[in-house]
Amino acid sequence: MRKKQWVCILYFILNLYNIISADGFPKQDYIDFSTDRSTWFFKLVENNKIIFSDFFSPFDPTVKVKHFDPLVSFELENSYYFNKNNNLMVEIEDLKKIYDPYFDYKISKDILEIKYTYYDKKIVQGFGKRSTSIEYTKKTWNIKIDLKKDILKTVGKYSYTEYEPALGGRNKPFDNNVQISKDKGFKNLEFVLNGDAIEIKDNKHYISVSEIMGLTNIKTINENGYAGIQIKNLADVTENIEREEVASKIIIPAASNLWRSGNVEKLDGYTWSDYMDDIIAGKRNYGWKWKGIYIPSGSHFKDADGNEITLEANRIVPYTMYIPKNYSENESRLAYILHGGTGNENASLYRTMERGYNLDVYAEKYNYILVSPNGWTQNPMWMHRQALYSFEKSFDSIIKEYPVDKNKIFIMGNSLGGRGAFDITMRYPKLFKAMVSTAPAWGVKEHSKWEQSRYSVQDIKDLPSLIGIGTLDKTFSFKTEVGNKEELGWLTKNVVPILSNAKYIAVERGNHSQNWGSILDIIFEFFEENLKEEKKESVVDMKFLENKEFVSLRTLKDVLGDKFKYYNINSYDNNPEKAIDYITIIYKNICINLTPGELKYRRNFERYKEDSNERTKDEDKLDFAPKFSKAPYVDGEDIYIPTKDILEILF
Structure with a gap:
């Protein structure tokens, strides 16, 4: 084998080592993405693929949205549904897309393993400024579920790891390899799910978001005909020194919120759920x-x-x-x-x-x-x-x-x-x-x-x-x-x-x-x-202007x-x-x-x-x-400019 081929293979191995963590999952390092989402909305109907995500402005402190509410529609590969316990069921590959790049899974020998990472953000200085100081706290959940379940329950174990806070900010470096916090994690806690928390249809695994992601920092809220899966404790995004100033500016995402539509539309009483309904129905x-x-x-x-x-x-x-x-x-x-x-x-x-x-x-x-x-x-x-x-x-x-x-x-x-x-x-x-x-x-x-x-x-x-x-x-x-x-x-x-x-x-x-x-x-x-x-x-015949000391802009437009x-x-x-x-x-x-x-x-x-x-x-x-040669001046609704000067400039 040629030396160049060996170098390529070695480079691939080293690169693979860098992107795979010790538990066999790809590393879920923080990416300073320009839009992070806190909430996803699912309409409480059957056979629907369209979901919506919010824009929660404190997650991007450089953009303070006041005039409109950006609810992003996204079409999943598979329809989601609600099981007999009224729990939201989402195909696991679709769920991975929702929480990518911080969600991965693998299935082997009737064991489902899920790794989910979240980076808490707390703005410690410069809220709403181009340059901010942000404190990141990395939190990781590892979940193992035994798929050989009986008809009534599914058994699993999960671990939680929290890391020491690290400082970063917009366009500033962030250390992903922070030290694990002491006494802020746990390992191998057992849990029991309902028997229909994981269902297989057409060789695809559908999981109960409220039950399984509920083991992490995700909660489920049902209102106005929508199920919302949302990060917990959203209001806690700044240090106390700025919280009073920020509190009035924070709108927690909810389907019942009044939807702000910009300046052309004025829609009284029109809610987020109304907007989402119109998008799904193709009425907008x-x-x-x-x-x-x-x-x-x-x-x-x-x-x-x-x-x-x-x-x-x-x-x-x-x-x-x-x-x-x-x-x-x-x-x-x-x-x-x-x-x-x-x-x-x-x-x-x-x-x-x-x-x-x-x-x-x-x-x-x-x-x-x-x-x-x-x-x-x-x-x-x-x-x-x-x-x-x-x-x-x-x-x-x-x-x-x-x-x-x-x-x-x-x-x-x-x-x-x-x-x-x-x-x-x-x-x-x-x-x-x-x-x-x-x-x-x-x-x-x-x-x-x-x-x-x-x-x-x-x-x-x-x-x-x-x-x-x-x-x-x-x-x-x-x-x-x-x-x-x-x-x-x-x-x-x-x-x-x-x-x-x-x-x-x-x-x-x-x-x-x-x-x-x-x-x-x-x-x-x-x-x-x-x-x-x-x-x-x-x-253009401009001779008639030669003897005029000033010419109006309106006259120039008529001529030119x-x-x-x-x-x-x-x-x-x-x-x-x-x-x-x-x-x-x-x-x-x-x-x-x-x-x-x-x-x-x-x-x-x-x-x-x-x-x-x-x-x-x-x-x-x-x-x-x-x-x-002489200053332009205003006369009535028109502006006059020295004729010779403007003709020399334009021609």
Whole structure:
């Protein structure tokens, strides 16, 4: 046997050792997944496969859901049912999917063995902040059940192990190999189940969730026609110092809760169970919906070069969708929204709603299906691995359920989602009609390396694109993205020289996370203008303006047509009280920001001496902002700009 083959075999053995624990089960180490679920709901009817999971916001302290309740529907392989003792019976492989990757089982010689691990989370600092400190307590249950039962009972044994708490947090390392706590565990306790707690149908094992998972930290609650299997002690998620502040913000998942529906729908008295009933019955034809897809382990994934690779996954991964009231296959558009590093499928909704910019309003106005997939973990790498798979499978699912014209598909994203918009369009350059990328995290090492290998911005050089950045972005800084006269930034070096059909826009005082919410009007009109047939441009006679000292924006639009647009922008950094108002003018691929009463203006996303600060300290490498000869002014409902100046800028 060749040396290379021996090396491969040895590597496989070592890798197998690392993923298999001493009890023969795969290791159930903690994964910082961007959506954890506390409760699953099963309708109290026969022959149903659809179940629902909640979104319990303290499990993801970076996203504070206030405007909507994301109940994710997922279809099991097998119908669940309720036995003669009215206990919920679920096929064990389906149950594994529900609690993956922390649930495993094996059956041998009439013995069923189950291993279930849970990580208690307690937020000890920074609730609701991007950076949190979380205390994790690992708890493990090992259950053995004798399947050679008599007609009345099933006998088994189980053990419980609790570990010492370990500190971690969002995007922080967590030690999975913590020390076992003393006197907080037990071994080989016997228990007795009802005789129908495990039933075999068509060679498949169905187990009583309430009886068997009830041995762990799971309880069962029946109300409003649903059985809910829920983690115990959900309210205990923070230290006492923050509990009073948090208590009013925590809504414990329950089928009787009133369902919050966003901003378009106003449903008085509409409960979670009403929402779930409508999904099961196929009656919910528009509005916010959530669906889960199962990502298995195996050779389903691509590496940075597009080659097939094998990965561990085993997760139900959700995606968010909004369906407009007037959806039709021929007229509706589809826009993908990719989240960034400290978010999930709900982050884009939440962060715009917090500003009062409601995506569902835009979906209705322009007839858009909106889809936001989950990027698998914090810091999603959309160009490969599980995050790319999540995009691909959610895309297949949404197109099958709500087909649209292939020429009406768009993509946008912010931060790592902004970089992801590049990543996915480079993978599929003919799939999208146009792309919007805001605050793109271009300089992340893995992304930069990948872009230089198999896929390139050259692949999308002609794709209509809108690139936006906030001038007060403190995550990457305006300097990092744009650079100065001596050193180019991420975008001016890697993107601007290549994209031939792009608009570049700066959001004044825009921060990293909310900048794109300030320009939603621009984003959706940009998508819309790319649906129109390209008309031959007529020659514009501007001579009649030569003797005018000022020209109004309204007159310019009348003369220049649809390619000339202007917007009233309201933008702020982190504090809404610091909001500012200004005007953005867009003509072809030129973007101008100006403020009535001020001489200076900004062209595209250029940086100027005025943008330098204590953090950047590079004003000596920048020019002053350009200035109008006279300040624009407001007269009635229109804005007037020096005629000669604006013509020189635009032409």
